[in-house]
Amino acid sequence: MARRARRYWLMKSEPGVYSIRNLQRDGSTTWEGVRNYQARNFMRDDMAVGDLVLFYHSNADPPGVAGVARIARAAYPDPTQFNRRSRYHDPGSKKDEPRWSMVDLAFVERFEEVVPLEALRNDDELSGMLVTRRGQRLSVQPVDRGHFARVLRMGGARTRVR
DNA sequence: GCCAACGTTGGC
């Protein structure tokens, strides 16, 4: 049985809300609250267990890639969409036809230092990488294998692409 | 805190 090739991703989190250190502490986490259709589609349709993720700190100083995570559970319905108390509640979503999906992430490693967005932008090998584009707000993005490997090197990571 | 960029909503 041929296995699907591992895919590579970037996922944004505000460190004031949930940082790479939080993920390191917790070991794994649920990724609820994504309410953008493009981001949902990537999670629901394209992510699989074992895919690697660049863990990106947004609204941070500096913004940038803080470490690496791994998809620990493939997409399943985000329960917060049905919770009236939740800030992620979606009254338009039906139980038998959930609108929003989520995945679980597991900690892989934390970079010694964040690789700043500016460094990504200044790196020739990373030209075209989505996150370096001005106005790019998507919180879940696919990353080219070569770009992923390059960011790992910039972060001094032990993790390798394969 | 500002504001550009962008997604969503809803009137028409």
Add this chain to the structure above:
DNA sequence: GCCAACGTTGGC
């Protein structure tokens, strides 16, 4: 289907 109004994201 258009598009103005509005809300959010996220760099700076």
